[in-house]
Amino acid sequence: MKLTTEQFRESLVKAAAQIEAHKDELTDLDREIGDGDHGINMSRGFQAVQKELETHGAYEDLGDLSKQVGMTLIKTVGGASGPLYGTAFVKFAGAFKGKKEVEGQELAQAFIEATEGIKMRGKSEFGQKTMVDIWTPFHEALSQEADLKAAIEQALRDTKERVATKGRASYFGEATVGVQDPGALSSALLLQEIVEVLHG
Amino acid sequence: MDKLMQDANRFVSDMVEGLVLAHPDLYAKVDGVNVVKRKEQLNGKVALVSGGGSGHEPAHAGFIGDGMLAAAVCGEVFTSPTPDMVLEGIKAADGGKGVLLVVKNYSGDVMNFDMAKELAELEDIEVETVVVNDDIAIKKEEDRRGVAGTVFVHKIAGAAAAEGKSLAEVKALAEKVIGSVRSIGMALSPCYMPESGKPGFDLHEDEMEIGIGIHGEKGIDRKPVASVEAIVTELLDRLTAEVTDKKVAVMVNGMGGTPVSELYITYKYVAEQLKAKGYDIVRPYVGNYMTSLEMHGFSITLLPVDDELVGYLDAKTNAIGF
Numbered sequence: 473m474k475l476t477t478e479q480f481r482e483s484l485v486k487a488a489a490q491i492e493a494h495k496d497e498l499t500d501l502d503r504e505i506g507d508g509d510h511g512i513n514m515s516r517g518f519q520a521v522q523k524e525l526e527t528h529g530a531y532e533d534l535g536d537l538s539k540q541v542g543m544t545l546i547k548t549v550g551g552a553s554g555p556l557y558g559t560a561f562v563k564f565a566g567a568f569k570g571k572k573e574v575e576g577q578e579l580a581q582a583f584i585e586a587t588e589g590i591k592m593r594g595k596s597e598f599g600q601k602t603m604v605d606i607w608t609p610f611h612e613a614l615s616q617e618a619d620l621k622a623a624i625e626q627a628l629r630d631t632k633e634r635v636a637t638k639g640r641a642s643y644f645g646e647a648t649v650g651v652q653d654p655g656a657l658s659s660a661l662l663l664q665e666i667v668e669v670l671h672g
Numbered sequence: 673m674d675k676l677m678q679d680a681n682r683f684v685s686d687m688v689e690g691l692v693l694a695h696p697d698l699y700a701k702v703d704g705v706n707v708v709k710r711k712e713q714l715n716g717k718v719a720l721v722s723g724g725g726s727g728h729e730p731a732h733a734g735f736i737g738d739g740m741l742a743a744a745v746c747g748e749v750f751t752s753p754t755p756d757m758v759l760e761g762i763k764a765a766d767g768g769k770g771v772l773l774v775v776k777n778y779s780g781d782v783m784n785f786d787m788a789k790e791l792a793e794l795e796d797i798e799v800e801t802v803v804v805n806d807d808i809a810i811k812k813e814e815d816r817r818g819v820a821g822t823v824f825v826h827k828i829a830g831a832a833a834a835e836g837k838s839l840a841e842v843k844a845l846a847e848k849v850i851g852s853v854r855s856i857g858m859a860l861s862p863c864y865m866p867e868s869g870k871p872g873f874d875l876h877e878d879e880m881e882i883g884i885g886i887h888g889e890k891g892i893d894r895k896p897v898a899s900v901e902a903i904v905t906e907l908l909d910r911l912t913a914e915v916t917d918k919k920v921a922v923m924v925n926g927m928g929g930t931p932v933s934e935l936y937i938t939y940k941y942v943a944e945q946l947k948a949k950g951y952d953i954v955r956p957y958v959g960n961y962m963t964s965l966e967m968h969g970f971s972i973t974l975l976p977v978d979d980e981l982v983g984y985l986d987a988k989t990n991a992i993g994f
Contacts, residue, residue: 499868507887509751512867546787550725550751552780555787593783639779640889643810 474575477534479669481525484541487665488522491515494661501654505641509551510654517549517557534568552639553655556590556603563589583611600638601648603655605631610663620667624660631656680867684726688746691733695992699736706746706753707761708733714742714767718833718842721765722774722826723758724781725750727863728886729928731823731962734993740830741774741991742767749866749965750887752780758788762797770798770839772846774825776818777805778887800839802829802846806855806973808914809883809892817885820925820962820973821853824985827994831987845984852976854914856907859884859927859969860897872967882906886927886964900934904941907972912949917976921955921985922946925971928963935959938970955985961993 491498491514499511524544531537542561546554567582568574574582587607591597598608606627613623636648639655677683684706692701692708700711706726722732723745732744742765747753753761762771771792775785782803789799805813806821829846837845859881862871865888872888875881880898881891898906924939926932939958946953954977962971977985 499870503870503872507750507885507889508865508868508870508872509748512865513748513751547754547756550747550754550780550784552752552778552783554752554754554780555783594779642812642815643885643892644890 473579473670474573475534475579475666475670476573477531477537479672480534480537480666481531483665483669485522485525486668487662488518490661490665491518491658494657498654498658501652501657504651505636505644505648506654507640510553510658513549513551513553514658517545517554520544520548533570533572534574535565535570538562538564538568552594553658555593556655559589559593560586560607577615580611580614583607583614587611594638596638599634601631601634601636601641601653601656602638603653603659605634605653606656606659606663620670621664624663624667628652628656628660675864675866677866683866684746684748687726687729688733698990698992699733702743702760702764705757705760707743707757707764708736708746709743709761709764710736714765716769717767717836718769718839719743719765719767719771720774720826720830720833720842721745721758721761721771722822723747723753723761724776724778725752725887727965728962730960730993732826735823735826735830735991737989737991737994739834739987739989739991740826740994752778752784755784755787755791758785759791762788762792762799763795766797770800772829772833772839772842773799773801774822774829774846775801775803776822777803777816778818781818798839800843802843802850804850804853806850806853807885808854808856808910809885819855819857819886820923820971821849821855821975823923823925823961823994824853824921824973824975825849827989828981828984830989831984834987849975849981852915852917853973854911855971855973856882856910857884857886857925857927857969857971858882858903858907859891859967861929861968863888863928863965863967881969884927884964884967884969886962888964888967900938901941904938904945904972908942908945908949911972911974912946912951915974915976918950919952919954919977920946921957921975921977921981922953923957923961923971923973923975925962925973926960927967927969927971928960929966929968930960930970932959935970942972954982
């Protein structure tokens with residue numbers, strides 16, 4: 473499985489459409505266990521990303537694309553999601569620097585670094601019912617060359633049943649069991665589109 | 673829910689413009705971003721910068737003034753401002769003696785202000801951060817939210833900065849306040865997000881939420897509505913379990929949709945019950961300081977004070993919100 477600059481661009485345009493289609497669902501989930509703005513913030517950010525991707529013209533390489541997307545997210549999303557998604561893409565930018573395409577363990581390594589970036593910025597670990605609970609099984613599946621789509625679906629199911637112990641959702645303790653974490657869902661929407669282009 | 677707004681997308685920018693137009697002698701807007709600053713640039717003093725999501729007015733821009741904040745960064749409603757915006761606030765505020773960021777303990781605010789601090793240091797501006805976590809509704813101390821107690825941090829640290837104290841001294845004083853200030857809030861009805869038009873939580877007419885935050889998030893306990901006297905008893909029982917120093921400043925803060933009459937009614941019971949518990953209310957504050965759009969409810973804040981803190985609370989400020 474190989475990721476080219478054009479494929480990455482295409483997956484992000486599709487992810488923006490998915491985020492837009494799920495905007496209300498993300499917001500409603502956030503009303504359950506957060507402050508009810510995740511869909512609104514992610515929509516604003518990914519609409520800006522889509523505009524950036526459609527108007528920028530050709531990107532030099534994967535690193536250049538990742539950097540522009542990361543800066544756009546940092547500037548437009550706000551909330552906790554802006555720095556978290558922004559940091560993930562800034563980490564991609566480092567891992568992809570100067571590369572027009574990546575594959576195999578090099579690709580997996582970029583997702584490991586992005587996940588570590590999210591954990592560092594959010595001071596979070598796997599198992600706290602956050603977006604990390606999607607990104608971690610995803611990069612593990614990528615490293616093991618396992619079924620990526622199945623890994624995301626399983627991670628979503630597992631995350632839904634966990635008790636939130638990080639972020640605003642943690643205020644609600646046990647009441648978060650059975651409610652999907654909105655950041656986990658938005659991460660899944662993004663990563664699913666990356667899987668699509670990898671399989672394409 | 674109807675709101676007096678042209679467009680949800682312009683809610684914050686229209687509010688910021690209106691605020692600056694209403695106080696042209698005191699406030700100015702930073703070009704291109706929703707950042708409000710002192711009209712008169714600080715010089716040779718430590719500058720305080722705060723901010724966060726909007727919807728808490730008069731916090732934070734209304735606390736800009738002599739002896740309080742030098743700039744406030746106004747994010748979207750209940751959404752942390754982005755690092756580039758906070759950086760603009762830091763640059764606009766800096767008077768050459770360093771900048772203290774007063775951040776409320778929400779993961780988004782903490783992360784965005786942290787990234788801004790990293791960016792400002794690249795531009796050789798000395799920046800320190802304090803994080804306010806006064807909301808005792810949350811059990812785990814590290815997860816406690818920053819709510820109305822933040823206003824006392826602005827006032828006391830701001831007065832110390834105006835007096836010419838160094839960045840380290842101002843930070844230490846802010847941390848002294850943060851270490852002892854405690855708050856808890858309640859709501860009879862929720863607030864409505866400008867964009868989605870949805871309430872932060874669904875609450876039945878005869879229910880109330882205890883332990884609400886200031887972002888329309890649900891409270892920690894939901895109960896049948898009780899009398900104001902009984903509500904005050906419940907909140908004060910929780911607060912006085914944590915604040916044992918008897919000489920205190922007290923704030924009864926409206927959540928935005930509470931008539932001032934009800935705030936004074938509430939304060940009467942707060943004052944009576946605190947007195948009965950042996951507390952000496954040195955400085956009372958009643959009003960709308962840290963709101964949550966049109967939420968109907970209030971919070972109580974207790975701050976143990978000594979002569980030093982009372983001096984800073986009493987120091988003059990022209991900030992419109994204090």
